[in-house]
Amino acid sequence: MVISRIRDREPLICPNYEITTKIFIKMIFRVFFLSIIILYSVSWNLVVIDGAKILGLFAHPSESHFAVMRSLMMELAKREHNVTVYSSHRLNERVENLREIIVEPEFPFWKQLLEVTGSQAGGLLKARELTEWTMQKSLAHTGATAVNYFLSNASLKKLLNLPINEFDYDLIIVDLFYTEALLAVGHFYGKPTIGLLSTNFENYMDRVLEQMVPTTCSPICYENYQPDAGFWKRLGVIRNCLSRRNQFTKDNWGAQESVIRKHFAHFKGVSDLNIATLQTELSVLLLNSHVPLLTPRPLLLNTITAGGMHIRPPRQLPWLLRRFLDESRAGVVYMNLGNEQLCADIPTHIMQLLLNSLGKRKERVVWTCHDHSALKDLPANIMVQHAVAQADILAHPHVNAFLMNGDLLSMQEGIMRHVPMIGVPIFRNEVRNMELAVRLGVGVHLNYDNLTETSLSWALQTIKEDSKYQLTIRQVATTFRDRPLGAVETCMYWMDYVLRHQGGADLKTLGVGIPSSQLHLFDLFIYYFAIALLSISVLAAAFYGIMILMRKREIGKMYSKLS
Structure with missing residues (x-):
């Protein structure tokens, strides 16, 4: 809308500006036509439904x-x-x-x-x-x-x-x-x-x-x-x-x-x-x-x-956790071994292995654990937390490695936040996810049964020093994000x-739940097999009948010659 200052006229709305009658009429027509368009769109369901x-x-x-x-x-x-x-x-x-x-x-x-x-x-x-x-x-x-x-x-x-x-x-x-x-x-x-x-x-x-x-x-x-x-x-x-x-x-x-x-x-x-x-x-x-x-x-x-x-946009971390991450110039390892197993239930030798290996490193470690009070006498470089969303922690620029159990949701968060993963899976689905991470080049898979301080240190050092993981995970994240919405x-x-x-009725497929026999045409194959078997049986019977008739004719000819 153009507002011009007209000399020698009294302002219509504001004491510092004057609007001509022509511009005012144009403004009224614009509002009128805009209202018509909105009403038309609503009548044809062209706007998003609010208040459902x-x-x-x-x-x-x-x-x-x-x-x-x-x-x-x-x-x-x-x-x-x-x-x-x-x-x-x-x-x-x-x-x-x-x-x-x-x-x-x-x-x-x-x-x-x-x-x-x-x-x-x-x-x-x-x-x-x-x-x-x-x-x-x-x-x-x-x-x-x-x-x-x-x-x-x-x-x-x-x-x-x-x-x-x-x-x-x-x-x-x-x-x-x-x-x-x-x-x-x-x-x-x-x-x-x-x-x-x-x-x-x-x-x-x-x-x-x-x-x-x-x-x-x-x-x-x-x-x-x-x-x-x-x-x-x-x-x-x-x-x-x-x-x-x-x-x-x-x-x-x-x-x-x-x-x-x-x-x-x-x-x-x-x-x-x-x-x-x-x-x-x-x-x-x-x-x-x-x-x-x-x-x-x-x-x-x-x-x-x-x-x-x-995964939503990252939120600001609590002050104490943010300071712990900000002050780690050597980088941060984030660890979450899954919600299915409490930290107190981790086998003693695995727990000792993790604390010994991670406690010796220069990087700081943030460990998400729901029973955090059960962990005591931790090395100085390890902080245990349970209330902050891990996607927000992974978004911190100092986090450069994600030690996890191979969970699908965690894997997606690590990719979206560009943090390469070290997976120590237990269940088959977690093993499957980590095999996928290795194929994509975004993580390292460690066998739970053969986990040692040496293998864990090797994996952390590989993730930190080999730049291909950082480059590849960005490419995978770009592909994962690349969609219309x-x-x-x-x-x-x-x-x-x-x-x-109307409930998306036009999207539904009537063939959902189709029986396997119909899905793979077993009933039709049986029908065609029966037709083929019947046809072969008729042909075989006809051939057998013809052979019998020919045999009888030959025998009749033999007896006629003897007589």
Whole structure:
């Protein structure tokens, strides 16, 4: 808007400026046309929906899993949505339009898992020796127990007993980690549901995708594909895939369906409901992964890769921690060996090895440990903390090495903050992640069973002195970030999309949950095999009949000659 000073006229608005009648009329017309455009856009749903009522149901008690949920729920609240969260962890921030209901006490997921597997004495180290099938079955049982505990809470019971006309939420968001029973809330109340896969623990992400994406169960392994894969290798891959699908359906889905029948018994049709039906109703599935950490593979239209959704811009560190990091001119090693194992439960020889090796170094060490009070008599260069987000610590410019257990979320944070990693994994999924880190050139993998002071010192020195790790991790981070929208913005877009477009019905694929026999055309092959067998039988019978007739004719000719 142009404001000119006109001499010899009284000012219309401000004593220092005069506006001509012509400019004033132009300004009125601009406001009028702008209002028309805004009203037109609203009438055609061309703007982002504000003020939706969103319900978050997060039954899995893991703190690392909830880091993803915390980030997304806070972002939704800041965008003026009315958010209600049921979980075992607090958001640690106060927002006027965000309400949180804490399910306490927290369900002891890992303790329960050890009891189910009979690994209480040896802890997680003994549990890792279990076969993949035993671990899968144990996780399915423990997951169903955790969901049952979650839904048995008085606040959840009150929610599930609401009449349908009083359940006024516009969108439901659930964390999928052996918690498929929560999808029943959206089913019975007729509300769109978005699922979040925040982890790949025990390849859970692969198993979910194998259930949701028919083409995923293919005769090739996408991560280890070789063009010259022979017949028997491809046959073995597809047999393993089909076996995984069947066991996942039997163990996990079976347990989750039992939970549904218990807690949703007052709804009509609960006895006939199954997880396959609930997955077909899922509006969007958000995966916390992205290339190059996720191997490209066939995905459904409503399966969205949004790796790094829990990583937000770094915040200022507490004064004491910031000073400890700032004053370390030799650099800083950050260490977090996972939330599943308390520091007090680390074997004595491993603990002594870590303290001896790290205590001798010039770098300072920040160790995230939830039971920090259990650690005593630490070397002067080691600080133990438990309350600060590790992504904020990794963002400090003096942190040049990340000693970790191979967790996917930690790996993403290390890449995004350009901090090369030293992995000491225990479980198979952690080993798999560190193998990927080595292939990408962003980390070093140390075997837990053969960990020594020499190997740990070598790894720290290699990460510090070999510049290729610093260069490569920046290239990987650039690839990880290179997408039309950032991770959080991608999630926000698809959540708004579901709200704008009637639950995202146009994204859903009807073929989700297709039986293996139909998926791989077994029934059709049997039909064609039967037709082929019948045709061969008819031809064989005709040939046999002709041979018999010819034989009889020859015998008849012989007798006629003799007579």
